[in-house]
Amino acid sequence: MALPDDSRYLKGGPVAQRIIAAVREDAAIARAEGFPPKLVSITVGDTAAVDVYVRNQRAKAELAGIGFEERRFAADITAGELEAAIHGLNADPRVTGIIIQRPVPAHIPIKTLQGAVHPLKDVEGMHPASIGNIVYNQLDLAPCTAAASVELLKETGLELKGLEVVIVGHSEIVGKPIAFLLMSEGATVTVCHHMTRSVAAHARRADALFVAVGKARLIKADMVKPGAAVIDIGINSEIGPDGQSRIVGDVDADSVKEVASWITPVPGGVGPITVAILLRNTMVALNRQRALYNATYGVADKLAAE
């Protein structure tokens, strides 16, 4: 579907293409040097938003020259079996990166799984050791959606230093990392969640409003400051008026676009950049693995060649 040609729409496609073009060059060099990048996705059970994400991961990985493999597991698998599968991937030198699609079924502790991925293969930056880096302002590998959302805000050209930002949703994978990334950039950040007394009162003060909740049309025009930038991260599946399934965000775009100066469309906003950043993170991980390889074996390789 073509998006309306309206400068209020912050489109993700061109930003994603820019990132993927750079990844493609890096991947070609790495492949030629004997280090082909490969991403493995782990899916447990069935979730609509995950299906969209994985489909696009496969397509864009192929475009970028990164190997892609999906491992699907039934919803009744045990945490132990999953951990064993992750340890296998950690030990496999052909695997560069591992992403565990969320959500996983309730009987599986997601934190244990994320902790089982080797930090050098953690392309989402969700291992406790990785996510700590963004608290220390080391931002080269950040959780993909958070990084994508910040990337789109930067497209507005707004000065981030001192910007009043409100984030609705505080999950470890989206809301919290956005807060840390923006604090690093000098923004003033407020984070709202389901216990916040009045999300609307906070949201109305925001120069930039980020929404990552998973509830269609949660944010209406009267919750938005005139002239604000609204970054809609939600991916909700619903049946449209034509009876077909479609994706909508968390923001009531039709009314909000009349108030905001910028709004991200869904689809076509944050989503495509998320995929591009996952691939970029895969290359960051590959380069870290290569640096370790060189530090460990580089001298021996050099001696053997002489």
Ligand SMILES: NC(=O)C1=CN([C@@H]2O[C@H](COP(=O)(O)OP(=O)(O)OC[C@H]3O[C@@H](n4cnc5c(N)ncnc54)[C@H](OP(=O)(O)O)[C@@H]3O)[C@@H](O)[C@H]2O)C=CC1
């Ligand atoms: N575009 C993309 O690239 C991506 C999109 N997504 C989408 O973003 C959305 C959020 O994902 P994720 O963060 O993983 O979801 P979670 O379900 O993990 O988190 C949702 C957050 O929203 C908060 N919340 C729930 N209800 C309200 C409310 N009424 N008012 C304010 N806050 C509320 C929750 O607070 P509490 O915990 O206190 O209940 C929680 O912090 C989903 O639609 C998901 O599909 C996710 C990742 C990537």
Ligand SMILES: Nc1nc(=O)c2c([nH]1)NC[C@@H]1CN(c3ccc(C(=O)N[C@@H](CCC(=O)O)C(=O)O)cc3)C=[N+]21
């Ligand atoms: N560990 C983990 N990390 C995630 O980041 C994560 C996850 N689990 N589980 C599911 C959600 C959802 N999500 C999407 C990312 C991109 C698109 C995407 O590419 N959307 C495009 C395409 C839409 C289409 O093809 O119809 C768009 O919005 O334009 C969608 C959904 C990431 N998530």
